[in-house]
Amino acid sequence: MFRSKLPQVETTIFTVMTNLANTYEAINLAQGFPGFDCYPYLQDLVAEYMQKGYNQYAPMHGVGLLRQRIEEKSKNLYGVNFDMETEITVVSGATEALFVAITTVVQPGDEVIVLEPAYDSYVPAIQLSGGLPVYVQLHAKDFSVDWQQVKDAISERTKAIIINNPHNPGGYVWKKADFETLSELIGEREIYIISDEVYDHILFDERKHLSPCMFESLQQKTFVCGSLGKTFHVTGWKIGYCLAPVQLTKEFRKIHQYVTFSTATPFQFALADFMVDPTRYLHVGEFYESKRNLFLKGLRETKFKFTPAEGSFFQTVSYGHLSKEADYELAKKMTVQAKVAAIPVSSFYHEKKDHKQLRFCFAKEDDVLEEAVDRLIDFSRHIR
Structure with a gap:
């Protein structure tokens, strides 16, 4: 059977x-997709690169120009220098970034803390790797984190915590105090952070985006999973990326190459050209x-x-x-x-x-x- x-x-x-x-x-x-089209100029760039013959496989880790733009964007947004050659990988959507990051660190029997309500791709990826999801409920009113529950959920078998900021479905934006508490709870433990940041540019009322990669104590344990599709209203293009320190990126790419290998070439070149002007995402x-x-x-x-x-x-x-x-x-x-x-x-x-x-x-x-x-x-x- x-x-x-x-x-x-x-x-x-x-x-x-x-x-x-x-x-x-x-x-x-x-x-959750935009009900309007992307910028016409961005469409023109895709057509231009197709007509120029950029229609074959892209490099496994992404077109160099796009990785350079993501490096610049990360510096603008986080104030952190990610190396485009060894710490930035272009993937086929943030869902792939999340799947590969989870697969990279989770071994059979490992526990992964999932903050609920949660995006539906997290748990299947954990289970396919033989991991065990450990659920912690966010506060129902505003979707902020119940840190006592997180503390209680951490065990000797905890391998990772998945965070989502800004949060889907709740719209909560993590504060500096959230990351400081997370850092205190993790301490020296080998617990990795898989950070779903697909809405990193969509914050309101003068809020600023924070990421665990901005905190020295968390930086070497963090996978940042992002989406250019969400930022530029092209969710159907499935262009995402993962930022992670060198050793984590090395292991991440080992798995990525056997999932999608590479992502649509003309889309990558078009986005690289489009992102020359930072105001288009800022x-x-x-x-x-x-x-x-x-x-x-x-x-x-x-x-x-x-x-x-x-x-x-x-x-x-x-x-x-x-x-x-x-x-x-x-x-x-x-x-x-x-x-x-x-x-x-x-x-x-x-x-x-x-x-x-x-x-x-x-x-x-x-x-x-x-x-x-x-x-x-x-x-x-x-x-x-």
Whole structure:
């Protein structure tokens, strides 16, 4: 009899809700992708490089010019010098970066701390490596870290901690005190940090992005997993990267070469040219902040409760004061009746813990957000 390596894995909630949105012609604020196109100049650059014949395999660790731009970007963002030859690897999306980083450090029987609610790719990667996920729940109200729970979860078998900053689905942005506490808890232990930072440029209200690689005590133990697709509105290109110290990068690349080997060549050259001007990524947060603010202005007219997202392009809302209905059922009902699709936050918990919360993606055109809010205002008034 065939034995599944991931018997518990079913169709993702993102696919389920997107299919439902398509069936009922609903506004899709469920799946996390921009509802607008990338810069036309960036498209022109891709076409130019295709026409010039840059259509064969790229170097395994990434096109040199793009790694140079990521080196410059990391210096701008983190103030840390990553060497483009030995510490920066271009991969096919941040999900690959996360998978390979987890696979690099996790051996059978190792424990990996997962902060829930969590992005759905973490746990399958841990399990495929024979590791054991150890779950720690974030504070339900604002998705900040319960550090006492983290301390209690660390054991002699802990090999890694996965962090996500800014957080999806909650929008929480880590503070300096968070990293200082993390450093104290890890100390001299051989515990690695796999840092999911795909929304590193999408922070609001003058917040600054912090990464464990910026802290000397954590730098040599950290894999930074990033996404150029999220930053430049080209999620379908699947261009990600991993920043890690030399020895970790050496081991990371051993596995990467047998996963995808290399990433689409003309996209890499186009992005390298596009990133010559740092303002193209340094002001992304301002662009998304205006969309968050527009969405929040409308949400204030609904009966939902919420804490404004500090980063990412997601906003969660609570409805427990209105109804005891399961979030999955309410999300389906909202898609069918109000024709607005969202993600039930219970989907980000391994035991489907239901705090009566929904996640909306506001990376959409302004008129789409305004129409969605108009529908949500009416729907929220009839929740029972």
